[in-house]
Amino acid sequence: MTYAIQTHQLSYCQGQQTIVDKLNLQVPAGSIFGFLGPNGSGKTTTIRLLLGLIQTSGPSIQLFGQDIRNDRLAILAKVGALIEAPVLYPHLTGYENLQIGRLARQVGRNQIDSVLEMVDLTQEANKRVDRYSLGMRQRLGIALALLGNPDLLMLDEPTNGLDPSGIRDIRRLLIDLSKLYGKTVFVSSHLLSEMEKFVTHVGILNHGQLLFQGSLTQLQRDFSAENSAQTLEDIFLILTKSKL
Incomplete structure (x- = not known):
């Protein structure tokens, strides 16, 4: 593997x-x-x-x-990364934020359209970020992380x-x-x-x-039968409580 x-x-x-x-x-x-x-x-x-x-x-x-x-x-x-909330320029558009990001990462302009499509923000690309919902901002942050086509x-x-x-x-x-x-x-x-x-x-x-x-299949198989746990939350609580 x-x-x-x-x-x-x-x-x-x-x-x-x-x-x-x-x-x-x-x-x-x-x-x-x-x-x-x-x-x-x-x-x-x-x-x-x-x-x-x-x-x-x-x-x-x-x-x-x-x-x-x-x-x-x-x-x-x-590698692309987003640690907690994305750092964005709210007075700029989504496209302009990506333009700054792609210059910082030294990647081609064509990648902006590519990552916008990946995160489904193409239609909102020219809208100012201060008009984005929180979910749209998170998707824009992920788009920034995707610049450079990371694996x-x-x-x-x-x-x-x-x-x-x-x-x-x-x-x-x-x-x-x-x-x-x-x-x-x-x-x-x-x-x-x-x-x-x-x-x-x-x-x-x-x-x-x-x-x-x-x-996830292995986790459910290993713990569900032994502990009658039905969900990931059940298994998580069993594991973490046993280590408190």
Whole structure:
């Protein structure tokens, strides 16, 4: 199996507190990987480590089989990321925001139309961002992350604050990015009932430790019979409560 993300004994501490504890992630290429955990479990810190935004010595982080320490910039060119809310210029149009983004990433102008189509914002491209709904802003943030045609998309809580319609739009978008465009999607969230509708694989993190990783089907098979758990939320609560 080819992995988009692999880590070996990845750890990170702040003072005496361990935030990420010997993490061995394996994210299959082409998957929609739900990275789940309670608030404060280390999800965002892990994403920042994977992106090289914070440093740790020793353990390796491999993206598509390449150690990120060896050629960080070339490897991260294959990655698009949205950490929490997108940084946008509200007085500019969606197209103009993408124009700034594509200059920063040094990619061709033609990619703007491509990513607008991917996130279904073509009709709203020339509207000022301060007139966008929150869901449209999130989709524009994902469009910015898609500039450069990355193989891996990393999203931290992309549906925070969205109404049901906006959440549904993001879900459909992520499914399309995986199935139609062949992207690996790594998405963190605490909305378990929503994640269960579209992820193919999950990793469950608590207190910096990985309690489970594998396909959603495997998770349901392994835990449902033994614990009479019916949903991803049931299994999540069983796993995380046992580690409190």
